[in-house]
Amino acid sequence: MPDKILNVASICGSLRKGSYNRMVMNALQGYVPDGMRIAEAPPFAGFPLYNADVQNSAGFPAPVHALAEAIRAADGVIFVSPEYNYSIPGGLKNAIDWVSRLSNQPFAGKPIAIQSATGGALGGGRMQYDLRRCMIFLDAFTMNRPEIFIGNCSQRIDEKTGQIKDEQTITFIKQQLAAFAKFIVQHGGKS
Numbered sequence: 001m002p003d004k005i006l007n008v009a010s011i012c013g014s015l016r017k018g019s020y021n022r023m024v025m026n027a028l029q030g031y032v033p034d035g036m037r038i039a040e041a042p043p044f045a046g047f048p049l050y051n052a053d054v055q056n057s058a059g060f061p062a063p064v065h066a067l068a069e070a071i072r073a074a075d076g077v078i079f080v081s082p083e084y085n086y087s088i089p090g091g092l093k094n095a096i097d098w099v100s101r102l103s104n105q106p107f108a109g110k111p112i113a114i115q116s117a118t119g120g121a122l123g124g125g126r127m128q129y130d131l132r133r134c135m136i137f138l139d140a141f142t143m144n145r146p147e148i149f150i151g152n153c154s155q156r157i158d159e160k161t162g163q164i165k166d167e168q169t170i171t172f173i174k175q176q177l178a179a180f181a182k183f184i185v186q187h188g189g190k191s
């Protein structure tokens, strides 16, 4: 168990109320190793579309600062996101684009873990690789393994209770979160 609590900010890539990814994200605290706490980062749903003219005239919207500050303050960030058209959902990409333009760019040096749940059988693998590429540019440290791809998610997650009902998925998530705790300690946590 680490000497101090590891605070992890979670970011869900889906905006819809009945999101399976949100259900997974909300369940994560039940599967953390000792000494890890996961709390959702402030929302990005209200961000305008990124436009450098807006940034240069009105400045960064307050919700962009709020998200960035939560990322900076966290020891690590976990993304839980669907795949849209083989890539990152537009709203999530827009949020990353906004915070990436701040000075003291919040993802720099930040340990990152990724999970995805999708209706498709491959579970969002292509989204994850695109997200990894963004994180490379932003100089984050994205954990390589274990990977979490929850394919055919409607069969593994109970949409009525929001609970993950597939034991193998739960085991994989516990393994990833335990590995992420070690990864955060190795990579220095907070920047």
Ligand SMILES: Cc1cc2nc3c(=O)[nH]c(=O)nc-3n(C[C@H](O)[C@H](O)[C@H](O)COP(=O)(O)O)c2cc1C
Pocket (backbone or CB within 6 Å): 014, 015, 016, 018, 019, 020, 021, 022, 081, 082, 083, 084, 085, 086, 087, 117, 118, 119, 120, 121, 122, 123, 124, 153
């Ligand atoms: C715009 C859009 C694009 C999608 N593209 C993919 C895709 O490329 N691969 C995939 O496995 N599922 C795709 N899906 C299906 C999603 O995986 C499925 O709707 C999933 O439940 C969305 O996540 P959520 O429940 O967290 O909102 C797409 C869904 C939408 C709305």
